[in-house]
Amino acid sequence: MMNKEIAKKALYLFCLILVVAVILTVNTVKIEETNSSIFNENFSEGILNAERWQITCEGDFEESTIDVYDHQLRLRANTIGTSDDTVKFHGIRSVQRVNFSRGLNIYFNLDWNNQSNGCYLAGSVYLCPTATNGNPRDEDDWLKFEYVGVPPGQNARCVIATKIDGRTGWPYTEGWPEERSGKKIADQHIKIIMDDESFKVMENGREIYASPSHDLNFSSAYIYLQMSSHSNYPAREIYFDDVGVTED
Structure with missing residues (x-):
């Protein structure tokens, strides 16, 4: 019992x-x-992982540095003495594409690095369906988020742009050209929430732009982290880190 x-x-x-x-x-x-993480890069290895990233570059540089410094992607450009008729572009592109047709959150940090003169300097993220080792701006289709230096150079402004079948649109320019003062930026946290119909952009936790219909003709894209500078500027650098993609 x-x-x-x-x-x-x-x-x-x-x-x-x-x-x-x-x-x-x-x-x-x-x-x-x-909370499924599709892609995450915090550069913790201390080097640029060639299995995940491809270097991109276009234009002549006195110095072009693309590396990982203090667990951040560092993009550094010196354009002193270079050709006046070209803008210089360099950065990295993801080796794999991400599919956002069912909804994704794409996020990253961009550190403007307290520029004393950010004139003709830009830090950009492109979502582009085609792969190039040159300049993604020249491709026929993309969505871009960008910070652009505002004269006299200590401030910057935000730009959201699209290119569809070779035609560029500027849905958000932070008031440019009427508003030319820009703003002081530092280590910016950006999130792009998108699916195959709509997208919105968050800057430091605040929604700055939303579109119910983006009209993009692609639903998967490579991620480009880019820097550009005009000629005859001494060495300037910006940083990216905490780059990731999660399902919405």
């Missing part, structure tokens, strides 16, 4: 443990589905 009671209690305890395990497994799956 005693052995039967012990067996019943053991069976009951086993069933209870099994039920708890199933509940925990289901909840874990739900959490993973809700």
